[in-house]
Amino acid sequence: MRVDPDLWPLTTRVDVEGRLCVGGVALNEIADQYGTPAYILDEADFRYRIRRYRAALPGVRITYAGKALLTKRVARWVADEGLGLDVCSPGELATGLAAGVDPRSIVVHGNAKTTGELRAAADAGVGRIVIDCGTEIALLASQLRSPQEVLIRVAPGIDIHGHAAVTTGIVDQKFGFAVAEGQAALAVRRVLDQPLLRLAGLHCHLGSQVTDPAPYGEAIRRMVSLMADVRNHYGVVLTELNIGGGHGVPYVTGDAELDLEKLARVIDDALDQACATERFPRPKVAVEPGRAIAARAGVTCYRVVSVKHRPGGRTFVAVDGGMGDNPRVALYGARYTVTVANRHPLGPTQTVTVVGRNCEAGDVVANDVQLPADLHPGDLLAVACTGAYHHSMASTFNMVGRPPVVAVHDGRVRELVRRETTADLLLRDLG
Numbered sequence: 304m305r306v307d308p309d310l311w312p313l314t315t316r317v318d319v320e321g322r323l324c325v326g327g328v329a330l331n332e333i334a335d336q337y338g339t340p341a342y343i344l345d346e347a348d349f350r351y352r353i354r355r356y357r358a359a360l361p362g363v364r365i366t367y368a369g370k371a372l373l374t375k376r377v378a379r380w381v382a383d384e385g386l387g388l389d390v391c392s393p394g395e396l397a398t399g400l401a402a403g404v405d406p407r408s409i410v411v412h413g414n415a416k417t418t419g420e421l422r423a424a425a426d427a428g429v430g431r432i433v434i435d436c437g438t439e440i441a442l443l444a445s446q447l448r449s450p451q452e453v454l455i456r457v458a459p460g461i462d463i464h465g466h467a468a469v470t471t472g473i474v475d476q477k478f479g480f481a482v483a484e485g486q487a488a489l490a491v492r493r494v495l496d497q498p499l500l501r502l503a504g505l506h507c508h509l510g511s512q513v514t515d516p517a518p519y520g521e522a523i524r525r526m527v528s529l530m531a532d533v534r535n536h537y538g539v540v541l542t543e544l545n546i547g548g549g550h551g552v553p554y555v556t557g558d559a560e561l562d563l564e565k566l567a568r569v570i571d572d573a574l575d576q577a578c579a580t581e582r583f584p585r586p587k588v589a590v591e592p593g594r595a596i597a598a599r600a601g602v603t604c605y606r607v608v609s610v611k612h613r614p615g616g617r618t619f620v621a622v623d624g625g626m627g628d629n630p631r632v633a634l635y636g637a638r639y640t641v642t643v644a645n646r647h648p649l650g651p652t653q654t655v656t657v658v659g660r661n662c663e664a665g666d667v668v669a670n671d672v673q674l675p676a677d678l679h680p681g682d683l684l685a686v687a688c689t690g691a692y693h694h695s696m697a698s699t700f701n702m703v704g705r706p707p708v709v710a711v712h713d714g715r716v717r718e719l720v721r722r723e724t725t726a727d728l729l730l731r732d733l734g
């Protein structure tokens with residue numbers, strides 16, 4: 304199957320010439336107009352994922368994790384579709400505000416927020432600030448002029464057995480307060496002692512690329528038990544429970560994905576059970592998907608620059624992008640799906656390694672992919688599932704400017720972020 308619907312954007316089609324089209328536009332035309340590499344974003348897919356969430360989890364508050372992919376236009380799609388916005392830096396906050404997102408729908412994260420960042424968030428009137436450490440409690444309180452609703456981030460001690468870089472629910476990692484030794488309870492006490500801090504509830508985030516819904520049920524049971532402890536010790540009934548994001552998506556055919564209907568049942572069952580056991584009123588649950596909304600909307604286009612057959616070994620297809628626009632292969636050993644996008648891939652195929660243009664041997668775009676044996680310089684390649692953590696994680700390694708983000712919808716093309724030029728990069732170099 305050339306275009307597996309589980310991996311490619313909702314509107315992906317192949318036209319009579321064999322060209323891959325997204326949002327009613329041939330990728331080859333976008334590549335001609337905007338150059339390569341380029342990130343293409345299917346607005347319909349992005350909105351569709353949000354609607355799937357709203358339909359599957361009707362009683363749950365949904366906040367989009369902007370760190371997956373954020374531009375002003377993307378923030379507006381999120382707000383249009385009725386979701387809140389998670390941010391974790393002044394830049395992300397500014398993007399949401401510049402897009403006109405209602406600050407009350409913004410949740411501010413981060414394990415090392417500075418005084419200035421906390422003040423900026425509070426002054427902007429954000430809906431929630433998630434407190435990650437003891438220092439932040441007094442620091443935030445000292446910056447406030449009016450009451451601020453906050454959540455306390457807890458590490459519930461749940462291991463998703465994912466990549467270490469994206470496993471955040473265990474105790475031995477940097478985020479949040481541990482439940483053991485009363486650390487989380489003490490944080491609650493200290494927040495309650497600050498008259499301008501309004502403790503709305505608790506937060507946890509287990510990690511990323513989670514495809515089994517069961518850990519979310521376990522998180523709810525542990526967190527409700529902690530909420531009951533807080534009530535028993537301090538007489539305060541917390542009403543909000545944010546269980547984070549991390550919902551997994553497929554990158555290659557056959558990969559698992561988190562089933563939203565199953566997640567909805569797990570959340571419901573865990574709430575029923577935990578609230579009955581603890582005789583605790585049902586809290587309002589919130590989730591924060593990033594990848595699961597943005598990933599499949601995105602496709603990255605590259606031009607083939609060279610094809611190199613190693614004697615008795617691998618075939619390397621070098622393209623004009625690489626780890627600068629996609630660091631995920633180098634960071635996590637991520638796998639990707641690649642297809643030729645400018646023509647019918649007729650004839651025999653070969654197994655190749657698609658590599659980038661950066662000066663590092665680890666600069667791989669995709670390992671072990673099947674591409675036409677007659678692939679040649681000038682062919683256009685499209686890589687699926689690159690909407691999340693690509694634009695947002697891109698670097699300028701080797702002084703290569705970052706690609707544009709181009710949105711497509713109903714045959715229309717709109718450049719959301721322009722290409723970064725060498726002149727842009729030199730502008731920062733003060734000589």
Ligand SMILES: *Cc1c(COP(=O)(O)O)cnc(C)c1O
Nearest residue numbers: 368511548549550591592593594
């Ligand atoms: C990264 C992050 C998310 C989103 O993770 P995804 O894997 O993109 O869904 C949600 N909440 C918090 C606190 C995060 O750090």
